[in-house]
Amino acid sequence: MKNLPIGMIDSGVGGLTVLKEAMHHLPNESFYYVADTAHCPYGSKSTHDIKQYVWQMIQFLLNKKIKLLVLACNTASAIFLKDLEKELSIPVIGVIQPGSQKAVTVTQNERIAVIATEATIQNGEYERSIKQLNADIQFKGLSCPTFVQLVESERYLLPSAQAEVDEVLSPLKDFEMDTLVLGCTHYPLLRPQIEQSIAKDVQIVDAGVESVEIIIQTLLHNKISRDITSTHPEVKFFTTGEKHGFEAIGKRWLNRKQMQVEQIEPGQLEGFVWKKK
Ligand code: DGL
Numbered sequence: 001m002k003n004l005p006i007g008m009i010d011s012g013v014g015g016l017t018v019l020k021e022a023m024h025h026l027p028n029e030s031f032y033y034v035a036d037t038a039h040c041p042y043g044s045k046s047t048h049d050i051k052q053y054v055w056q057m058i059q060f061l062l063n064k065k066i067k068l069l070v071l072a073c074n075t076a077s078a079i080f081l082k083d084l085e086k087e088l089s090i091p092v093i094g095v096i097q098p099g100s101q102k103a104v105t106v107t108q109n110e111r112i113a114v115i116a117t118e119a120t121i122q123n124g125e126y127e128r129s130i131k132q133l134n135a136d137i138q139f140k141g142l143s144c145p146t147f148v149q150l151v152e153s154e155r156y157l158l159p160s161a162q163a164e165v166d167e168v169l170s171p172l173k174d175f176e177m178d179t180l181v182l183g184c185t186h187y188p189l190l191r192p193q194i195e196q197s198i199a200k201d202v203q204i205v206d207a208g209v210e211s212v213e214i215i216i217q218t219l220l221h222n223k224i225s226r227d228i229t230s231t232h233p234e235v236k237f238f239t240t241g242e243k244h245g246f247e248a249i250g251k252r253w254l255n256r257k258q259m260q261v262e263q264i265e266p267g268q269l270e271g272f273v274w275k276k277k
Contacts, residue, residue: 099207
């Protein structure tokens, strides 16, 4: 059990922002990362479809055997974490609670904004979890429907990305937050543009990065850290869609010369159906 990999899932490259931080703090662990590129973006899809897609990736990982599951995706965490905590026999970690906790800790003026996908904002889990920690917080949620495609298409590397980010974030101008949560794991790839677009003194909280501390604590608490003496840890990547774009962004973000990406055939996932409401 201890030497099994940690499974991570996202709709695409976003969860790599969590993986990078996790690999940095847990260099002895193995990771299997699944990107559901065939169904990306999740943010505009229905709750039913998102649960079904995420369930398929989870079954794929469970068949390969993992010891811990990380929903490296805010949308999946908002919609599905509670069901999965009941359903799975391994620990499962989402990114919303750690991001909310950090934001509530660092805010001074008690005004927190969260930027995320449409599905995450509509679901309301960020507002609930932040207000549960401090009912006095003034909360503003803003969905940024174009950001995920800006990243996945690699247009985030072009100078024109700045104007697009400025436009989408303009509703935050009058809110006077001192803390901004990146409530989608794709958004750290747009961090330079986001920083440029908001006031200099606003603190940015990366929800995905904050979840890594919980991963570390969960490994320790369950006594499932990998043995130092066992063979080299392995990091494997799987995608349900086209792998070249994923590989290009992944190599750049993770500073890797090589990245082994395996494409999952649709037939491998067909039989897995999330039946529950
Ligand atoms: N990166 C994911 C998130 O954190 C999903 C984005 C999407 O596919 O819309 O929400």
